[in-house]
Amino acid sequence: MPTLLDAFELKDLKLKNRIVMPPMCQYSVTNKDGKPNDWHFTHYTSRAIGGVGLIIMEMTDVEPDGRISDFDLGLWSDEQIPAFEKVIKGCQAYGAKVGIQIAHAGRKAEDAPKPVSSTNQRFSDAYKEPHQLSTDEVKEIVKKFEDSFTRAIKAGVDTIEIHAAHGYLIHQFQSPLTNKRDDQYGQDLSLFGVEIIQAARRVMPESMPLIMRISAVEYAENGYDLDYSIDLAQRYIEAGVDMFHVSSGGESESGPSHSGPGYQLDFAKELKAALQVPTIAVGRLEDPKLCDEAIREKKADLVAVGRGMLRNPYWANEASLALGGKPLTPRPLAAGYSI
Ligand SMILES: Cc1cc2nc3c(=O)[nH]c(=O)nc-3n(C[C@H](O)[C@H](O)[C@H](O)COP(=O)(O)O)c2cc1C
Structure with missing residues (x-):
């Protein structure tokens, strides 16, 4: 029976434990250049030193106007690669594996002069009215995702x-609330996500898992339910997804x-059980015992x-100690545990 502190393997991804740092925007980019800076280096390497198995770097967008704010990370240019490489290598040096969340904020891009979306409906009165992407423009965005995936791989992820969560662009396409298009992307609401997955698989090594x-x-009235997302996930698996990170909501207030x-x-549990x-x-x-139980009871991996x-x-590190495991911090900190 696996525990929170056990290793995990999926394709070539080998984690020393089952603890993940999820993507969390830091809104801390300087000069609006999309590059991680000293803040990001310190922030991520601190969690690597703290013993995390997998760090998933925050929402990193495929074009400048695809960011929630101008202070978010981006991988729309080769010039951005070295700054990511520095953070990624810095974390890997302490035994953490590193992923990156590639995204487009769509109609939730707050600083974009004219955000884009599957629809021309705004998110709420506080947001701008988006431009509804034409079919050709959708294909251009898929290509931008592909280029960002290539850059992430060059940076060493x-x-x-x-x-595809929280009401951002892929979610906007996959939700009946925001996709009433009459082109192929409206006939098949999973198509945009499927094409992005296929783009990822074109440039990723087969041995690298795709999350x-x-x-x-969804929580809005008439929002989709778990059965709907299980069907979606099935399409995404067929296109090349290896693992799901199961969140909820974000499509509305x-x-x-x-x-x-x-x-x-329970959403992670149901999805895992339905689709294996x-x-x-x-x-x-945040309670290490609850996390450990979730793994032991196979609600999540x-x-x-x-x-x-x-x-x-x-x-x-503290979760490991609380569960009776060893310190997870590197050797220079070992004296902290001597009597
Ligand atoms: C400051 C902050 C920034 C976040 N940024 C992202 C993000 O970039 N991408 C994402 O998918 N979720 C983001 N989230 C959501 C988290 O990844 C996570 O799903 C959420 O905080 C719930 O987990 P928790 O209860 O352990 O915090 C963010 C959350 C916080 C608090």
């Missing part, structure tokens, strides 16, 4: 996560009725801890 983050349910410990865990696919659970999983790791970069 161990895995890639596609962001997709999805919103398992509505949220879950409760967001206490493990509030999204590895999952990462996320959402208020990996567990991600977001806000808990913002508060405490050594969350993984």
Whole structure:
């Protein structure tokens, strides 16, 4: 029976434990250049030193106007690659594996003069009215995803996560609430996501696993349910996804009725059981015992801890100690555990 502290292997991705740092925007890019800077280096390497098995770097966008804000990361130019490589190598040096979340914010791009989307409906009154992408423009965005995947691989990632959750562009295409198009992308709501997955698979080594983050349910009235997202996930598996990172919502300002410990865990469990696919659970999983149980009871294969790791970069190390395991920090810190 696997535990939180056991190793995990998927294709060539070998993790020393099952603890994940999920993507979390830092809104800390300087000069709007999309490049990680000293803040990002310190932020990510601290969590690597803290013992995390897998770090998934924050939402990194495929074009400047695909960012939530001008202070988000981007991989729209080869010139950005070295700055990512520095952070990735810095984390790998401490035994963490590193993924990156590749994304487009679509109509939720707040600083874009004219955001783009599957629709011309705005997200809310506080947001700009988006331009509804033409069929040819959709294909151009797929190509931009492909180029960003190539750059991520050049920067040395161990895995890639596609962001199809939280109401961003791929989610906008896959949701009946925001995709009423009459072209091929409206006849098949999974097509945009499928083409992006196929683009990833074209440029990724076959041995590198592809993760997709999805919103398992929507909270708006008439939003999609878990059965719908299981069908979507099946299409995405057929296109080349190896593991799902299971979140929820973001398509509207509505949220879950409760967001206490493990509030999204059952979605990961149901998706895993229905499709026999590895999952990462996320959402208020800050109690190491709850995380360990989730793994032991096979509700998920990996567990991600977001806000808990913002508060405490050594969350993984402390979880290990709390569960009776060894310190996960590197040798120079060993004296901290001597009597
Ligand atoms: C500051 C912050 C930034 C976030 N940025 C992202 C992001 O870039 N991509 C994403 O998919 N989710 C993002 N999230 C959501 C987290 O990855 C995670 O799913 C959420 O915080 C729930 O997990 P938690 O309860 O462990 O924090 C962000 C969350 C926070 C708090």
